[in-house]
Amino acid sequence: MSQSSKLAVDAMGGDHAPDAIIAGLNIAAERQPRTFFLVFGDESRLQPLLAASKRLIGRYELRHCTEVVTGDMKPTVGLRLRDSSMRRAIDAVLVGEAQGVVSAGNTGALLALSKIVLKTLKGIDRPAMAAITPSAKGDVVMLDLGLNVVYDARNLVEFALMGTIFARIVLGLPAPSFGLLNIGSEEGKGDDTLRSAAATLRESPIAPQFHGFVEGHDIAAGTVDVVVTDGFTGNVALKTGEGALKLVGDLLRQVFSAGPFAKMGYLFARGALKRLKETLDPRRYNGAVLLGLNGVVVKSHGGADAEGFAHALDVAADMVTYDFNIRIAEALTEMDRAILSEDPVHHSHG
Amino acid sequence: MSQSSKLAVDAMGGDHAPDAIIAGLNIAAERQPRTFFLVFGDESRLQPLLAASKRLIGRYELRHCTEVVTGDMKPTVGLRLRDSSMRRAIDAVLVGEAQGVVSAGNTGALLALSKIVLKTLKGIDRPAMAAITPSAKGDVVMLDLGLNVVYDARNLVEFALMGTIFARIVLGLPAPSFGLLNIGSEEGKGDDTLRSAAATLRESPIAPQFHGFVEGHDIAAGTVDVVVTDGFTGNVALKTGEGALKLVGDLLRQVFSAGPFAKMGYLFARGALKRLKETLDPRRYNGAVLLGLNGVVVKSHGGADAEGFAHALDVAADMVTYDFNIRIAEALTEMDRAILSEDPVHHSHG
Numbered sequence: 001m002s003q004s005s006k007l008a009v010d011a012m013g014g015d016h017a018p019d020a021i022i023a024g025l026n027i028a029a030e031r032q033p034r035t036f037f038l039v040f041g042d043e044s045r046l047q048p049l050l051a052a053s054k055r056l057i058g059r060y061e062l063r064h065c066t067e068v069v070t071g072d073m074k075p076t077v078g079l080r081l082r083d084s085s086m087r088r089a090i091d092a093v094l095v096g097e098a099q100g101v102v103s104a105g106n107t108g109a110l111l112a113l114s115k116i117v118l119k120t121l122k123g124i125d126r127p128a129m130a131a132i133t134p135s136a137k138g139d140v141v142m143l144d145l146g147l148n149v150v151y152d153a154r155n156l157v158e159f160a161l162m163g164t165i166f167a168r169i170v171l172g173l174p175a176p177s178f179g180l181l182n183i184g185s186e187e188g189k190g191d192d193t194l195r196s197a198a199a200t201l202r203e204s205p206i207a208p209q210f211h212g213f214v215e216g217h218d219i220a221a222g223t224v225d226v227v228v229t230d231g232f233t234g235n236v237a238l239k240t241g242e243g244a245l246k247l248v249g250d251l252l253r254q255v256f257s258a259g260p261f262a263k264m265g266y267l268f269a270r271g272a273l274k275r276l277k278e279t280l281d282p283r284r285y286n287g288a289v290l291l292g293l294n295g296v297v298v299k300s301h302g303g304a305d306a307e308g309f310a311h312a313l314d315v316a317a318d319m320v321t322y323d324f325n326i327r328i329a330e331a332l333t334e335m336d337r338a339i340l341s342e343d344p345v346h347h348s349h350g
Numbered sequence: 351m352s353q354s355s356k357l358a359v360d361a362m363g364g365d366h367a368p369d370a371i372i373a374g375l376n377i378a379a380e381r382q383p384r385t386f387f388l389v390f391g392d393e394s395r396l397q398p399l400l401a402a403s404k405r406l407i408g409r410y411e412l413r414h415c416t417e418v419v420t421g422d423m424k425p426t427v428g429l430r431l432r433d434s435s436m437r438r439a440i441d442a443v444l445v446g447e448a449q450g451v452v453s454a455g456n457t458g459a460l461l462a463l464s465k466i467v468l469k470t471l472k473g474i475d476r477p478a479m480a481a482i483t484p485s486a487k488g489d490v491v492m493l494d495l496g497l498n499v500v501y502d503a504r505n506l507v508e509f510a511l512m513g514t515i516f517a518r519i520v521l522g523l524p525a526p527s528f529g530l531l532n533i534g535s536e537e538g539k540g541d542d543t544l545r546s547a548a549a550t551l552r553e554s555p556i557a558p559q560f561h562g563f564v565e566g567h568d569i570a571a572g573t574v575d576v577v578v579t580d581g582f583t584g585n586v587a588l589k590t591g592e593g594a595l596k597l598v599g600d601l602l603r604q605v606f607s608a609g610p611f612a613k614m615g616y617l618f619a620r621g622a623l624k625r626l627k628e629t630l631d632p633r634r635y636n637g638a639v640l641l642g643l644n645g646v647v648v649k650s651h652g653g654a655d656a657e658g659f660a661h662a663l664d665v666a667a668d669m670v671t672y673d674f675n676i677r678i679a680e681a682l683t684e685m686d687r688a689i690l691s692e693d694p695v696h697h698s699h700g
Contacts, residue, residue, distance in 0.1 A: 134597070135597065136597055136600060136601075146533050149533070149540065149541055150541070181586060183496050183499070183581070183582055183585040183586065190499065190582075191499055191500070191582075215585075215586070215589050216585065216586040216587065216588065216589025216590035216591075216592070216593060217589040217590065217592055217593035217596070218593070219590055219593055219594075220590070220593035220594045220596065220597040221593055221596075221597070229586075231533070232533055232540075232541075232583065233582065233583055233586050235533040235565075235566065236531060236533065236565070236566040236579075236583050236586070236587050237566065237586050237587060237590045238566065239565050239566025239567040240566035240567065240569055240570070240587045240590045240591050240594075241566075241590050241591065241593070241594040242566070242567055242594075243566060243567035243568070243569055243570035243571055243591070244569075244570045244590075244591040244592075244594035244595050244598075245594050245597075245598060246567070246570065246571075247484070247485065247486055247570040247571070247595075248594075248595060248598040248626075248630070250486060251486075251626050251629060251630075252602075252626065255619070255622040255623060255625065255626045256619060256622065258622045258625075259621075259622065261618050261619065261621060261622070262618065262619045262621070262622035264615075264618040264619075265614075265615045265616065265617070265618030265619025265620070265622070265623075266615065266619065267615070268611050268612065268614040268615030268618060269605070269606060269611065269612045269614075269615025269616065269619065270615070271609075271611060271612070272605040272606065272608045272609065272611070272612035272615070273605060273615075275605065275608075276598075276601050276602065276605045279601060280598070280601075
């Protein structure tokens, strides 16, 4: 039986706030009958929207905030606003009123505030950002996506551990496979950091799930369920893949309006093309997740509509319900025991 | 008026050698009336193929070689074969019998042999691999694609210089724009190496062409004509983009065979879809180029067919005809003069 969960919602962040946020709550409220929402933002704007939604009756509590971290604000400026909807929503997780926070607001500010306020989970050196992307064999988790431009082998091992548990919970896979992103699949490829991380993972408790090195084309091929990489490479790869999908989408639109035959073809193939569009729908992949903090933090895309924001709420609710952070702590203990017991350097200190 | 050029061709490399290689020569010979081909490989297999092609009469010279660097050979093993078609073709460039070499064979061996035999161009610290990829605004050059996992700011500046000249020659653009691949477009993004390279480029003779930092999605959007990055990131990004394009292609095929309506749609839209396929045809983008060596080196994809190999020959011929390496030397002189004259440290030594 699933647990109930409380989510703190920054209702003022994103291009379409607060309307799309409350409309998203509405959608999520139906899909998540056991979630309660703490809604942070400008009362005068939120009250009418919330009151208009029968589905939300008894499912939320509105907390008035006087400030907003805007999208174009420098993160350092956003950090200083003590009564912003973003800050207050994160604070609610800190004090235990909510287990997770969802915001479509300023990415830099959300990341910085979450790290400062919630702090890194015990045993995790650096948090990572993860997202879900489409592949030929179903959804694929990718991390890190930009938090860690500087990193070491231990960080990559922790990303692998957090990524596989995230995939287990959010994609529902019992033992997700994972690979380290590299420029070749042979053992000797890549730099020392990658080879050292691979060596540790091959001796770790998650070794049976470790596929080894994977390459760029393996992401969309779905070779593994989780693609592990540093923040620079992951950020570039995710955006490159999104860009390529958008290019084909745009070309397809041109192609099907290129003449009477093509338009006729579109009419016949419309149903099938719609299914293709749904498969690759960016809204299905909305919600980058900050892993490794004391609390669940989900960043919705700033341009997300109600359906997209509802998806981000779904991801947060799943992570809370299935105790993501407790699973991480367990896996870390197991990992450290395995690595310590095999490490002669540590033994010699006994 | 274009110059005549001599290309050395490794006729034994690649999955479909030598048939696809000679068929590719045939296609290229018609498109390049002023190119002469030195063909390296097993005489007994090549003689009948060459003799059957009327178009190649008087356009080639066959050089018999007793050995072949196979695709599954370790590069270190391939390097030791003194009479391989690959080695002999590269040697022809070294001694000046040809100005460029094209091979569809073992990538690792070709890169290693080319670097060892031809050596790096004066003034260039490290060679780079470049390729052409499709975008919404036409072809885009990307480099480096895997040679330089370790690199510094000066290397990125040299890649920018070589990439823009490559784009001028192969894409025919008078002043190609270029960007440095990063995880954000703001000036402060990325690591010290990226920021230092950007600072140098902003003061360089190619500053008017410098767009600043670009992100992953800018590749397929065609924001710039040349995307400059390190070998690790470039390799991952190129393969990620190719993988995403392949995913949509596969999904489209499924979609259009998913029922009678979809099949009917395909029949009507066939012409338009064919144009889409041609736009994204991997054969149009065949031919990764090694920039910064004393001679032109083009690596065709191992699985390339005749049309793909002919395209790689076209790229090589263009680079020879329009004196790629002389343009690089000129640009380096100009670059060094500009940077030196602005560098107070150098002045104090006067």
